[in-house]
Amino acid sequence: MEAEAIRDSILHLAGVLDQRMGGQELEVDQEMKSNRRSLYFSVHPEGGGHLQFLSVFDPPDPCECYRRGESIVPQQALALTNSELLLKNARALAGQFDSLGEEDFLTAVFETILTRLPTADERAACIAFLRKQEQVYPRDVPARHRARESLVRALFNHDEFLTVR
Amino acid sequence: MKSSTCCTPIPRRAFLADLGMGFTGLAIGALLHQDGVARGQLPSAAGMPQDRQRAVAYHHPPRARSVIWIFLSGGYSHVETFDPKPALNKYAGLTFDRTPLANPLTSPLHDKRSRSVVASEINVRDKYPIIYPMQVGFKKHGQCGVEISDWWPHLAECVDDIAFVRNIWTTDNDHAAENQIHTGRHRLDEVQPSIGAWVSYGLGTLNENLPSFVVLGGPTNSTTRPSIDAYYLGQRYAGVPLNLDPTNPLPYGRRSPDMLEEEQRNEYELIGKLNGLAGVRYPDDEKLRARIRSYELAFRMQTAVPEALSFAPETAETHKLYGLDQDNTRLAGQRFLAARRLVERGVRFVQVYPSGYGVWDSHQKLKENHGKLCPTIDKPVAGLLKDLKQRGLMKDTLVVFCTEFGRTPGLEQRGGGKDGRDHHPHGFTIWFAGAGIKPGTVYGATDELGFHALEPAHYVTDIHATVLHLLGLDSRRLVIPGRKRLEVDYGRVIEGVIG
Numbered sequence: 025m026e027a028e029a030i031r032d033s034i035l036h037l038a039g040v041l042d043q044r045m046g047g048q049e050l051e052v053d054q055e056m057k058s059n060r061r062s063l064y065f066s067v068h069p070e071g072g073g074h075l076q077f078l079s080v081f082d083p084p085d086p087c088e089c090y091r092r093g094e095s096i097v098p099q100q101a102l103a104l105t106n107s108e109l110l111l112k113n114a115r116a117l118a119g120q121f122d123s124l125g126e127e128d129f130l131t132a133v134f135e136t137i138l139t140r141l142p143t144a145d146e147r148a149a150c151i152a153f154l155r156k157q158e159q160v161y162p163r164d165v166p167a168r169h170r171a172r173e174s175l176v177r178a179l180f181n182h183d184e185f186l187t188v189r
Numbered sequence: 190m191k192s193s194t195c196c197t198p199i200p201r202r203a204f205l206a207d208l209g210m211g212f213t214g215l216a217i218g219a220l221l222h223q224d225g226v227a228r229g230q231l232p233s234a235a236g237m238p239q240d241r242q243r244a245v246a247y248h249h250p251p252r253a254r255s256v257i258w259i260f261l262s263g264g265y266s267h268v269e270t271f272d273p274k275p276a277l278n279k280y281a282g283l284t285f286d287r288t289p290l291a292n293p294l295t296s297p298l299h300d301k302r303s304r305s306v307v308a309s310e311i312n313v314r315d316k317y318p319i320i321y322p323m324q325v326g327f328k329k330h331g332q333c334g335v336e337i338s339d340w341w342p343h344l345a346e347c348v349d350d351i352a353f354v355r356n357i358w359t360t361d362n363d364h365a366a367e368n369q370i371h372t373g374r375h376r377l378d379e380v381q382p383s384i385g386a387w388v389s390y391g392l393g394t395l396n397e398n399l400p401s402f403v404v405l406g407g408p409t410n411s412t413t414r415p416s417i418d419a420y421y422l423g424q425r426y427a428g429v430p431l432n433l434d435p436t437n438p439l440p441y442g443r444r445s446p447d448m449l450e451e452e453q454r455n456e457y458e459l460i461g462k463l464n465g466l467a468g469v470r471y472p473d474d475e476k477l478r479a480r481i482r483s484y485e486l487a488f489r490m491q492t493a494v495p496e497a498l499s500f501a502p503e504t505a506e507t508h509k510l511y512g513l514d515q516d517n518t519r520l521a522g523q524r525f526l527a528a529r530r531l532v533e534r535g536v537r538f539v540q541v542y543p544s545g546y547g548v549w550d551s552h553q554k555l556k557e558n559h560g561k562l563c564p565t566i567d568k569p570v571a572g573l574l575k576d577l578k579q580r581g582l583m584k585d586t587l588v589v590f591c592t593e594f595g596r597t598p599g600l601e602q603r604g605g606g607k608d609g610r611d612h613h614p615h616g617f618t619i620w621f622a623g624a625g626i627k628p629g630t631v632y633g634a635t636d637e638l639g640f641h642a643l644e645p646a647h648y649v650t651d652i653h654a655t656v657l658h659l660l661g662l663d664s665r666r667l668v669i670p671g672r673k674r675l676e677v678d679y680g681r682v683i684e685g686v687i688g
Contacts, residue, residue: 076440079440080440080441082424094476095423095424095425095427096424096425096476096479096480096483097424097425097427097429097483098400098483098484098486098487098490099429099439099440099441099487100483101480101483101484101486101487101488102439102440102441102442102487102490102491103440103441105441105444105453105456105457105460105487106441106442106443106444106445107441108445111445111448143466145466146463146466149459149462149463149466150459153455153458153459153462156455157452157455157456160449160451160452160455161449161452170452174452174455174456175459177456178456178459178460178463179463181460181484182460182463182464182467183464183467183476183477183480183481184467186480187476187477187480
């Protein structure tokens with residue numbers, strides 16, 4: 025997917041996408057403060073003319089008229105695991121299903137993010153992951169919450185979320 | 190190869206894949222690969238990536254392992270750095286037609302090589318007739334007695350390791366020449382992958398934790414991105430710009446402080462596992478494999494990049510050698526030191542911009558401008574050469590030092606100018622040092638006025654051919670099926686600098 029679609033999808037799935045249309049274009053420094061669609065941010069060829077998150081995902085070049093590339097580079101992986109956009113919204117999404125039991129939680133997040141049910145292999149892998157992850161946290165941290173957030177982050181990095189097949 | 194009976198419906202994806210680059214494509218791909226022509230990935234049986242540390246298909250034994258490509262943006266004056274022209278002083282103030290020398294403006298070489306882009310005003314650039322004397326003196330240095338200008342006292346100590354090439358030429362007389370020296374193409378022609386991308390593509394990486402093509406400094410201007418882009422080779426071969434701040438070397442390069450290391454490691458492991466399961470369901474999906482690869486590299490880059498760019502383990506002597514202790518040499522020094530560290534760790538191609546975009550472009554006040562800029566690079570680059578030498582890295586590392594064009598022997602008169610030179614693509618100097626290079630040489634020349642590169646002159650792609658040759662690759666055999674390259678793209682190896 026293009027940069028804008030990825031950002032918008034993450035916000036939408038977390039339930040925070042601001043659907044208002046129209047209005048003044050937003051400056052790039054509003055990146056983390058605004059939940060409006062990526063479309064509304066200004067794009068210009070000078071330095072700092074793209075949202076930082078989008079800049080690693082083949083952002084559009086206002087000086088050109090060619091089809092955008094679809095690169096797959098490690099910088100994207102880093103953006104998708106380390107950016108505040110992802111951390112914040114994964115937390116919000118995990119929070120929405122917090123009261124569910126484990127099996128239902130898995131079904132819910134798979135359905136939300138990947139629009140399908142998990143296969144048996146995937147379920148097994150995720151359950152093993154949750155067990156392993158819960159051991160990692162120190163005592164004063166709510167392990168179950170954090171492990172679930174971590175799982176949601178991993179799903180946002182699934183190829184099926186990032187690609188339209 | 191997919192096989193099916195006439196009663197089994199062939200999945201559409203597989204059918205189309207077979208028609209396109211499927212079985213036939215695979216066979217051709219394999220044949221071409223054996224001949225060293227194609228360099229694409231061959232899909233592996235399990236659909237999992239197998240190209241980590243893949244064996245490089247060299248075309249002939251390599252002399253160099255890595256390249257440090259140093260680019261000074263704006264066009265340093267060749268006649269005030271590495272190509273002394275006493276005739277400019279002798280005939281200073283005269284027009285070209287008043288000297289006993291052949292008038293370079295009327296030479297057939299003039300229109301044969303240049304390709305001005307904008308009519309009228311810009312064409313005036315090619316026609317400055319009044320000779321402007323050299324603004325600095327030259328002296329012979331080293332055992333080889335090569336002349337270098339007085340603005341490069343530290344580099345002068347290294348001339349015995351350097352091969353200067355004085356007859357490089359290009360065609361663009363404006364700053365798109367910066368892209369031209371990296372891609373070989375004029376701005377009006379289709380862009381091509383940059384030399385760094387070709388090296389990255391042809392050789393792959395030596396260190397699976399770091400990108401194989403790193404960029405330090407520039408391009409700060411979006412118009413110069415072609416200098417590090419990979420175009421049809423694919424983004425994975427494009428240059429990765431790194432900042433020298435070890436706390437933030439690349440965007441999102443560090444995990445968030447409230448995430449635990451093991452937590453993140455488990456997360457990456459799960460991502461790899463889930464994507465791997467998808468890879469079994471979709472074994473032909475190249476992009477999926479690329480994504481799996483990119484996550485593996487990303488995780489390792491988080492620690493490898495800050496480690497490579499940290500100068501704390503370097504001695505105080507090294508800091509001084511590169512000029513890190515002085516304000517005016519610190520920036521270039523840091524970039525060169527980082528380049529050395531990256532090359533030590535197996536990065537193939539480090540493109541260093543030791544100074545800002547266009548700063549060497551001395552249309553006015555050339556003496557003042559160059560006089561101030563040369564010291565910012567001189568000590569650090571000499572430090573790099575000395576450091577490479579004392580660590581035994583010179584024999585494996587090729588250093589290239591270049592700019593986009595030279596400067597006009599004639600005085601720039603646009604806007605009533607009195608003390609500068611304009612852009613000059615017809616002849617300029619670059620130099621090589623290190624692996625496979627004949628040290629202490631001057632190769633090639635410009636005419637007595639420093640105007641035209643004398644035949645057999647070298648177009649910028651000859652620099653590329655030389656670099657690739659020393660790395661064990663033949664530029665003519667680096668071709669992607671379906672992406673025909675022109676004669677001019679391949680270049681000729683500059684045999685005169687090969688040791």
